Amino acid sequence: MCSHPAAYLTQIPYNYFVALNNFELSFGARRRLGYELIDLINNYFESLPLRPVQAPSEHRSFEPLRDEMPEAGILEQGAVPSGMNGTSPDKLAAFLRETVEEMINRGFHVGSGNYFGLMNPTPTYAGVLAETLVAALNPQLATTGRSQLATKIEAETIRWIGERFNWQPPFDGTFTSGGNEANFSALAMALATHFPAAIEDGVASIGAQPMVYASSESHHSLDKSVGLLGLGRKALRRVPLNEAWAMDVKALQQAIAADRHAGYKPFCVVATAGTTNSGLIDDIPAIADVCQHEGLWLHLDGAYGAAVAFSDTHRHLVSGIEHCDSVTIDPHKWLAAPFVAGVVLTRHPAAMQTAFGVTTPYMPKAVPGVPPDNFKVSMQWTRRMNSMKLWLTLKMHGRLGYQAFIDSQMEQARNFVRWVESSEHFELATPQVLPILNLRLKLAGSGDQLMRAHVDLVEQVTRDGRFWISETRVGGHSVIRVMIVSYLTGASQIESLQEAMLASVPVPALQGHRAACR
Numbered sequence: 001m002c003s004h005p006a007a008y009l010t011q012i013p014y015n016y017f018v019a020l021n022n023f024e025l026s027f028g029a030r031r032r033l034g035y036e037l038i039d040l041i042n043n044y045f046e047s048l049p050l051r052p053v054q055a056p057s058e059h060r061s062f063e064p065l066r067d068e069m070p071e072a073g074i075l076e077q078g079a080v081p082s083g084m085n086g087t088s089p090d091k092l093a094a095f096l097r098e099t100v101e102e103m104i105n106r107g108f109h110v111g112s113g114n115y116f117g118l119m120n121p122t123p124t125y126a127g128v129l130a131e132t133l134v135a136a137l138n139p140q141l142a143t144t145g146r147s148q149l150a151t152k153i154e155a156e157t158i159r160w161i162g163e164r165f166n167w168q169p170p171f172d173g174t175f176t177s178g179g180n181e182a183n184f185s186a187l188a189m190a191l192a193t194h195f196p197a198a199i200e201d202g203v204a205s206i207g208a209q210p211m212v213y214a215s216s217e218s219h220h221s222l223d224k225s226v227g228l229l230g231l232g233r234k235a236l237r238r239v240p241l242n243e244a245w246a247m248d249v250k251a252l253q254q255a256i257a258a259d260r261h262a263g264y265k266p267f268c269v270v271a272t273a274g275t276t277n278s279g280l281i282d283d284i285p286a287i288a289d290v291c292q293h294e295g296l297w298l299h300l301d302g303a304y305g306a307a308v309a310f311s312d313t314h315r316h317l318v319s320g321i322e323h324c325d326s327v328t329i330d331p332h333k334w335l336a337a338p339f340v341a342g343v344v345l346t347r348h349p350a351a352m353q354t355a356f357g358v359t360t361p362y363m364p365k366a367v368p369g370v371p372p373d374n375f376k377v378s379m380q381w382t383r384r385m386n387s388m389k390l391w392l393t394l395k396m397h398g399r400l401g402y403q404a405f406i407d408s409q410m411e412q413a414r415n416f417v418r419w420v421e422s423s424e425h426f427e428l429a430t431p432q433v434l435p436i437l438n439l440r441l442k443l444a445g446s447g448d449q450l451m452r453a454h455v456d457l458v459e460q461v462t463r464d465g466r467f468w469i470s471e472t473r474v475g476g477h478s479v480i481r482v483m484i485v486s487y488l489t490g491a492s493q494i495e496s497l498q499e500a501m502l503a504s505v506p507v508p509a510l511q512g513h514r515a516a517c518r
Ligand SMILES: Cc1ncc(COP(=O)(O)O)c(C=O)c1O
Pocket: 119, 177, 178, 179, 180, 181, 183, 219, 221, 272, 274, 275, 276, 301, 302, 303, 304, 330, 342
């Protein structure tokens, strides 16, 4: 597949190969290579619904590549073809084709309709186009004055997201490299708001240990963040889960009280909407009450799950989001933007400048009435335009496109639950809230035996490369994790996965004993 240039490519007659100056290519060359690539991408997209996620295990290699850095590039290696009638294969286009085919044939395809893995989407095609456009225009978003429409598009996209959270103005936000940076930024804003002197004088000036609270299932980006903010990783207090597998709010209150008693300074609680393992959502309204009572900043890590607010049918799952001081949402998860696109929003726009504002002589002075420059509200300086892929997808498909996508995945997940409930071999290990399922084998034996059986089953299901699912631990217990993540996944991919899972059930499970997991 992917190997024959379309007929119109042969009609580009002149100098299509010529490099004019340094990296400058001729009009014809740019066009030739661009069409070549878009055809290859188009063919790839056509293959995605049923494409195996990766090569069979016996063909996977993790050997590093060992080529020398090229001294002369393809262009300098006599690439100008003698016959310029366009019918002879040109070297650069052939090289591009080979590279793409190599990437595809030896790649791992999170975009496949058979990928039931982590929160990695099949990118929207609008997103792919947006990425190309952004790379070509290369807007520099550090300042407003030098990015103009690009910054306005970012601001508009942020406003659209905040409006889906039912936030009233003023609120603001910024695109980030992902959820990690968004969570870090939110904690930096919370810290700067509670302890403004620490911005200049450092956290030692606070005089006591500042503390952050999040559930035991919250994302490890929080550990990194508190560490990098200079609070020490122990500043993150992991609150246990309750019977509903969400943060135990009573335990949260007790932890805050105990820390205050010990002389620590609680300043922030992080609730999660869509835990990485299980897609579970903390009780946001109850945690918001605690934060209000205790005077703490409430951040919602909705890197995955906050996107549910794009569906009128399901936005109630994140009700309480309107009370959060800040929210992380990653368009490169459920909103199917190509990597990377994270967003942090806050209902306290001034906090962004408190945390990130700097002045330098070589950047333009702030102009009254003009929004703050992006470099003053974000960790980043040079800024890529990460909003374009979401903005363009929304322009092309509308918010209703996302609603239909989210609602259909929720329906697929509920159907999957019904299949599990009627299965002799599997049972649900945690409740299904979003389209992530945690299953376990109905298998007699200790936790370790169950874990080994799960690992074996996952190994068996993923061996031929067609599907991808994983084994993980939730609350210390092994589960098989299946996530419906691609907009290309339909009933047929799910049924095939279920068949593969049934064919991989280890023999002892057929005895059908229930293992007490919790
Ligand atoms: C709940 C949650 N928060 C934050 C992150 C970090 O996001 P990113 O990988 O975009 O940095 C993840 C990643 O999976 C996540 O699941």
